[in-house]
Amino acid sequence: MRRPLVMGxxxxxxxxGSVRRLLKEIAVAGESQAAEVVVCPAFVHLxxxxxxxxxxxVSVGAQDCSHMTAGAFTGEVSAEMLLDLGxxxxxxxxxxxxxxxxxxxxxxxxxxxxxxxxxLLPVVCVGETxxxxxxxxxxxxxxxxxxxxxxxxxxxxxxxxxxxPVWAIGTGLxxxxxxxxxxxxxxxAQLGEIAGADPDAMRVxxxxxxxxxxxxxxFGQPDIDGALVGGASLDANEFRQIVAAAGGPQ
Ligand code: PGA
Numbered sequence: 001m002r003r004p005l006v007m008g009x010x011x012x013x014x015x016x017g018s019v020r021r022l023l024k025e026i027a028v029a030g031e032s033q034a035a036e037v038v039v040c041p042a043f044v045h046l047x048x049x050x051x052x053x054x055x056x057x058v059s060v061g062a063q064d065c066s067h068m069t070a071g072a073f074t075g076e077v078s079a080e081m082l083l084d085l086g087x088x089x090x091x092x093x094x095x096x097x098x099x100x101x102x103x104x105x106x107x108x109x110x111x112x113x114x115x116x117x118x119x120l121l122p123v124v125c126v127g128e129t130x131x132x133x134x135x136x137x138x139x140x141x142x143x144x145x146x147x148x149x150x151x152x153x154x155x156x157x158x159x160x161x162x163x164x165p166v167w168a169i170g171t172g173l174x175x176x177x178x179x180x181x182x183x184x185x186x187x188x189a190q191l192g193e194i195a196g197a198d199p200d201a202m203r204v205x206x207x208x209x210x211x212x213x214x215x216x217x218x219f220g221q222p223d224i225d226g227a228l229v230g231g232a233s234l235d236a237n238e239f240r241q242i243v244a245a246a247g248g249p250q
Contacts, residue, residue, distance in 0.1 A: 002203050003035070005036045005226035005246075006239075007040060007089070007123065007162075007226070007233075008040060009094070009229065009230050010040060010042065010234060011063070014045055016048055023039070026058060027058040029055050029056050033246075035243055035247045037058045037243055039061070039233070040060070040089065046082075050086045063090075064094070064097060065077055065078060065115055066114065067110035069117075079111075082118070083118045083119065083120055087120065090120045090122055091123045092108055092122050092123065093108035093124050093149060094125045095169060105145055112124060112150070112159070113153060116153060116154065121160065123228065124160070126141075126146050126161060126187070127145075127168075127169075130166070133167065142186065146194070150197065156202070159202065160205060162228040163184060163187055163206055164206075164207035164208050168207075168209050170231060174208055177218050178221075180221060181222065203226060204224065205227055206228075209231070210242060215241070215245035216245040227246070
């Protein structure tokens with residue numbers, strides 16, 4: 001049985017005030033959900049988020065980490081540093097990092113190796129662009145990203161995959177539940193072909209304009225194990241409804 005997982009990717013948003021307000025409503029002591037809940041604020045807000053989530057069922061993750069362990073890499077943050085701070089999770093290979101920071105499959109693979117070595121729980125993002133989908137290349141692209149990151153790694157059972165079609169991120173367009181399910185089933189089949197991965201034990205999240213209004217239908221698909229939520233995770237009420245759709249309070 002795969003436990004549902006709902007992650008909020010706050011991207012480059014927030015102030016210390018808004019982090020406090022949001023987490024007061026999201027991370028409530030004594031409240032637990034059927035779904036595992038994780039929030040991923042910007043690096044500078046991680047410590048504050050960790051403090052506010054202490055004693056609650058909400059975990060904290062980062063949005064990226066370096067592929068290097070330590071050294072003269074100005075501006076970088078290592079997986080070890082994140083673990084040392086108290087983070088449990090890290091998002092890797094988000095399409096915005098691939099698009100705006102030129103992250104290749106090889107770099108994502110190196111970051112994944114660093115995260116696994118530090119025993120962080122990695123969420124590897126994959127997904128095709130609109131042009132790639134229209135050209136009939138969606139599965140090819142997702143397979144290349146998946147294999148590029150995961151093949152030849154040890155400890156794959158800890159890895160979560162997030163399918164985020166680039167055309168659905170922040171656009172208000174969502175893959176239909178059937179479209180998303182098809183790709184999730186494809187991803188699970190691909191995971192089955194990657195040595196060391198047990199596809200039935202690994203969680204595959206959907207991401208791209210997930211909101212309270214469409215979450216339940218997406219989560220109703222057999223291969224969708226939760227969501228990576230961007231915009232809607234900045235609204236406590238929306239986010240709580242998405243978490244509830246993934247299983248409800250315990
Ligand atoms: P969105 O972002 O929910 O705002 O579309 C999802 C993501 O980029 O992880």
